[in-house]
Amino acid sequence: MINSIDSEYALIGSLILMAETKPVTEMYAPIARVDESDFYDYTCGAIYRFIKLSVLAESSFDVVSLYSQIEESMIPGPEIKFSDIGAIVMRQPGYAAIESHIAKVLDCSMRRKAISAISGFINQIETGDNIMQSLGLAESAIDVLMQKANGESSGLTHMSELMRDWVSRAESQYSGNTYEVGYTTGFSGADASLGEELINPGSLVVVGANPGKGKTALMVRMSTEIARQYPSRVVHVYSLEMPTQQIVDRLMGQSVNNQKPKYFTDLEWAKVAEQMSVFKGTNLYVCDDSAMSVEQIKSNARAEIAKGNRIGAIFVDYLTLLKMPKADRRDLAVGEVSKQCKRLAKELNCVVVLLAQLSRANMQRTNKRPINSDLRDSGQIEADADLIYFPFYEMLFDEESTCGPFAELICSKNRHGPAETTYCKVVNGVWQDCDQLEAKNRIQS
Secondary structure, rough: OOOOOOHHHHHHHHHHHHHOOOHHHHHHHHHHHHHHHHHHOOOHHHHHHHHHHHHHHOOOHHHHHHHHHHHHOOOOOOOHHHHHHHHHOOOOOOOOOHHHHHHHHHHHHHHHHHHHHHHHHHHHHHOOHHHHHHHHHHHHHHHHHHHHHHHHOOOOOHHHHHHHHHHHHHHHHHHOOOOOOOOOOOOOOHHHOOOOOEEEOOEEEEEEEEOOOOOOOOOOHHHHEEEEEEOOEEEEEEEEOHHHHHHHHHHHHHHHOOOOOHHHHHHHHHHHHHHHHHHHEEEEEEEEOOOOOOHHHHHHHHHHHHHOOEEEEEEEEEEEOOOOOOOOOOOHHHHHHHHHHHHHHHHHOEEEEEEEEHHHHHHHOOOOOOHHHOOOOOHHHHHHHEEEEEEEHHHHHOOOOOOOOOOEEEEEEEOOOEEEEEEEEEEEEEEEEOOOHHEEEEEEO
């Protein structure tokens, strides 16, 4: 098995010697780059575990204190003696070469992990139910290894660095300078409710509604406005239910309130031309592959990143049409997909918008406004979502409603702020902005 025991001993010795002369806070950098699992030798790995715990606790340490921690922990495995730790330190003259020791330990670790991963890929390809899903899993795992090998993701960031970023953003806002905000919902009322930072990158947004009750219309509006907000960022729309032609009809039709082309006036043709100009200036892409998995969605996003592009948002219409992993129960499978989508949003630092069907439980109630438990297989979806929106247009449930063209955009969960109901206007199936006070008075009258 590939290893470099000498480098592992040298790294442990360097860290212990470094702790004798340097503040423990100066050891964050090497600690952030190396994991216990990167060590091949059991003794080195076990000692490193307690070195890392001490550094994270900002507690000084030496040979004696490390041995005391190991002895008190009663960790399973071969016994580690005091003389073992002492011998490691004695054979190390200093810590000047610590970077080269880290590089060698990580190189051997990555080689071992790559060999193990490739063996798993072969087995998955041989036995997996779907070759595209198997290849997607392999690609995702390889990408993680690549990031680790390139030092792109340490897993730990010291608070001092995070504070610098925070202060920079705060100063920009205080001075009135232009700064990057999050992503729009496409509706001014909802945006105002979210505050200046809007939808934070890394968020999972769930839009739930009964069939034909507005969730795709919301997706059309949100995807268009996010693509318009940041024209250089890539927006992917996955329509697992509708063919591309129907989605394009929706995207183009919102500019003319879904009027049919044969009835277009000159003014409406002008609006369509303007909408075409808007879309040409964006990076909005549509896919109607009905056999899509989260792994394939991630693969497509990585391909864009490899070109030097940044992913702004990914829309999926809708959740339960995605390929599901094997599970004992459907709710567990749906929950796993939900977790994968949340991880995808965090990993790519983008917004993932999942459209979700309701269980129809709300149809049995007098008040048909949806609640979180109406989401099909709702437990994990509700836990993973940062924002949950329910579009509710009462006219679609009760033709005698007095709400007129006004509809509610019910925010039932907001992880970063208040969950409030805001208002929209529905014209021939197109969801639009509206005056919030006028809509509220009309709906609540």
